[in-house]
Amino acid sequence: MMNKVLTSLNTFFFVILSVSIIFSLFSIPKLDVEETKSTRVNFYEVMQQEEKSLKTYPSNKKLKKEANSTYENNDKREIDNISKIPKFEINKSHLKNEISKIKLSRERKDILRVSTIIQNRISSIWIKPNSLSDTLSAKVLINLAPSGEILNFIMTEPSTNKSFNDSILSAMNKLSFFEEILVLERKLFEENFRNFKLVFKSSGEID
Amino acid sequence: MKKIFFIIGFLISNNVFSILEIEILKGSDNLSKIAFVPFGVEENIKEVYGSKISKYIQENLLLFGEFENLDKAEMLSYPSSEEDFYYRDWKVLGVDYSIIGKVNSINSFGSLSISYSLFNINRRIKILEGEIVGNEDNLKGISKIISNRVYEEITGLKGIFDTKLAYVINSNSDTYQMCISDIDGKNEQILFTSSAPIMSPDWSPDRKKIAYVSFENGLAEIFIQDLSSGKRESIQALGMTNSAPVWSPDGKSIALVVSFSGNPDIFLYSIRKKRLIRLTDHYGIDTEPSWSPDSKKIIFTSDRSGSPQLYEINTQSKRKKRLTRDGNYNARGRYFPDGKSIFFVHGNNGRFQIATKKITSRYIETLTSTSLDESPTISPNGNIIIYATKNGSNGYLGGITLDGKSRFSLPLKNGSVREPAWSPLLN
Numbered sequence A: 001m002m003n004k005v006l007t008s009l010n011t012f013f014f015v016i017l018s019v020s021i022i023f024s025l026f027s028i029p030k031l032d033v034e035e036t037k038s039t040r041v042n043f044y045e046v047m048q049q050e051e052k053s054l055k056t057y058p059s060n061k062k063l064k065k066e067a068n069s070t071y072e073n074n075d076k077r078e079i080d081n082i083s084k085i086p087k088f089e090i091n092k093s094h095l096k097n098e099i100s101k102i103k104l105s106r107e108r109k110d111i112l113r114v115s116t117i118i119q120n121r122i123s124s125i126w127i128k129p130n131s132l133s134d135t136l137s138a139k140v141l142i143n144l145a146p147s148g149e150i151l152n153f154i155m156t157e158p159s160t161n162k163s164f165n166d167s168i169l170s171a172m173n174k175l176s177f178f179e180e181i182l183v184l185e186r187k188l189f190e191e192n193f194r195n196f197k198l199v200f201k202s203s204g205e206i207d
Numbered sequence B: 001m002k003k004i005f006f007i008i009g010f011l012i013s014n015n016v017f018s019i020l021e022i023e024i025l026k027g028s029d030n031l032s033k034i035a036f037v038p039f040g041v042e043e044n045i046k047e048v049y050g051s052k053i054s055k056y057i058q059e060n061l062l063l064f065g066e067f068e069n070l071d072k073a074e075m076l077s078y079p080s081s082e083e084d085f086y087y088r089d090w091k092v093l094g095v096d097y098s099i100i101g102k103v104n105s106i107n108s109f110g111s112l113s114i115s116y117s118l119f120n121i122n123r124r125i126k127i128l129e130g131e132i133v134g135n136e137d138n139l140k141g142i143s144k145i146i147s148n149r150v151y152e153e154i155t156g157l158k159g160i161f162d163t164k165l166a167y168v169i170n171s172n173s174d175t176y177q178m179c180i181s182d183i184d185g186k187n188e189q190i191l192f193t194s195s196a197p198i199m200s201p202d203w204s205p206d207r208k209k210i211a212y213v214s215f216e217n218g219l220a221e222i223f224i225q226d227l228s229s230g231k232r233e234s235i236q237a238l239g240m241t242n243s244a245p246v247w248s249p250d251g252k253s254i255a256l257v258v259s260f261s262g263n264p265d266i267f268l269y270s271i272r273k274k275r276l277i278r279l280t281d282h283y284g285i286d287t288e289p290s291w292s293p294d295s296k297k298i299i300f301t302s303d304r305s306g307s308p309q310l311y312e313i314n315t316q317s318k319r320k321k322r323l324t325r326d327g328n329y330n331a332r333g334r335y336f337p338d339g340k341s342i343f344f345v346h347g348n349n350g351r352f353q354i355a356t357k358k359i360t361s362r363y364i365e366t367l368t369s370t371s372l373d374e375s376p377t378i379s380p381n382g383n384i385i386i387y388a389t390k391n392g393s394n395g396y397l398g399g400i401t402l403d404g405k406s407r408f409s410l411p412l413k414n415g416s417v418r419e420p421a422w423s424p425l426l427n
Helices: A002-027 A043-056 A060-073 A076-090 A092-125 A162-173 A179-183 A186-193 B002-016 B047-062 B087-091 B136-155
Strands: A136-144 A150-157 A195-202 B020-024 B032-036 B067-069 B097-105 B111-120 B125-135 B164-172 B175-182 B189-194 B198-203 B209-214 B221-226 B232-234 B241-247 B253-260 B263-270 B275-278 B286-291 B297-302 B309-314 B320-322 B329-335 B341-348 B351-358 B364-366 B374-378 B384-391 B394-401 B407-409 B416-422
Touching: A092 A179, A092 A186, A092 B020, A136 A162, A150 A162, A162 A195, A186 A195, B032 B047, B047 B067, B047 B097, B047 B136, B097 B136, B111 B136, B125 B136, B164 B198, B164 B209, B164 B394, B175 B198, B175 B209, B189 B209, B189 B221, B198 B241, B198 B416, B209 B241, B221 B241, B241 B263, B241 B286, B253 B286, B263 B286, B286 B329, B297 B329, B309 B329, B329 B374, B341 B364, B341 B374, B384 B416
Parallel strands: A195 B020, B032 B067, B032 B097, B374 B416, B394 B416
Antiparallel strands: A136 A150, A136 A195, B097 B111, B111 B125, B164 B175, B164 B416, B175 B189, B198 B209, B209 B221, B221 B232, B241 B253, B253 B263, B263 B275, B286 B297, B297 B309, B309 B320, B329 B341, B341 B351, B351 B364, B374 B384, B384 B394, B394 B407
């Protein structure tokens, strides 16, 4: 008799437990994220948004003040706007990534800018030999001082054409400085322009 | 030692980090500047010999506008030997190369020994030196040899200052002259004069003969003229008219156009066997043949597609290939010495200009800016094209370097100049 009572109690508690678990599962709030409403933030948009947000929401205090006033005024529209603020703050880590991306792209721009200046300077003094119908290529390694002075250069991969190689060496000997380097940050200089290569190409005069 | 450390440093850094590479494709539009220093002379030799040699070398190297020269008045010194040569004197003047030399006497019969040196000022090294023995009567010839060597050292291309040009002068309406001259227009020789038109001269590979077309007997007839004896011989081909002769690179045969009953086709004529071999057989006009450098193919003009276009035929298999498609006029094709590209007359909107094209590519590059260009011929080193063009009714010879940096016209003759043909190099 006693056993039967205990078994039925066990069953009862088990049922209660199961039901409570099921209820608790359904009671977890569901995140309502619609794919169509999500937007991707590009780094240039972040820049704009950053500026915008600074203008619209100058400080947290001001925001809270505004929020309070809106509560006081019982303006439902303003409450909706305030509710958007925390969403924006959630993306801060994303923003950090984007900012580092911006920094990288700025560095890349600096490298490209200086590379283009170097490219133009070499092109203005390199007298290419005439009538090179073959596609030739030669590489020159350059060692620069932070002042832009060419400390040394060496043709590491000469082409098969002697006059092509001679013309490159003649051009290189006309240069002693790359003053353009001076505008670069030291870190960028060390990483990219301390040692760099010039790849001279003759795509042929008749292409 | 410093260099070794530098290389080791580079190798290490190369392996550890990736190195920035900057690509340089475009070269400068400037020309190399050369200082032609008057050659020094030995005590018992006329001073004018030294200045004449440097003047002739200067004239040669500046002939096609490929270099710039430093004015003699600007020179800080006139060194004639390496001991007296200071690089800084030339570096400050923006000079790229400097040529110096000295004339020494060998005997009392006018034999001279001329030593010369070429310096690369930017690299601060002597890149050429040599000595030539010759006679005082042949200073121009000696200068051409020095010019060729200097040109080859600077450009990597064979010097062409001892090559010749054949051309036709039409001095008035009924006088035609077949002429040859040095490439600078000097030492002109008239080979043949006729009241009937003369056209299409072409040099034999040994430079001893010239083939050309003459209408002296009423029809187009091919003659081969020996340059030393002046003797002329007609090719006894069987057709009604024979024209556009072009010597094969091995000198054994001539490609030509023979017209049987008014339909011109391309044939090969064996000089030794005096036999004709037909290459093309088409109702369209096939004309203006020219050999590939390896003698395996012939380029020709044909209107078989409805307009003049360039075709290539294999002389063995006789397989044909159309080479041009852009424009409604592409004619008078010739191969570059490397055989990879062609140059020709390209007609577009009433303008006829000299153009080039890689055989494997479709892209046509127009070289000239004049509008009535014809008969292009290329220097044996493949760097300069000379062509006939017109200024009003007067025909003259224009020229252009392939990099387009220099355009020039050859000295005017007494009459209209046409049909230039550049001689091969002397072996």
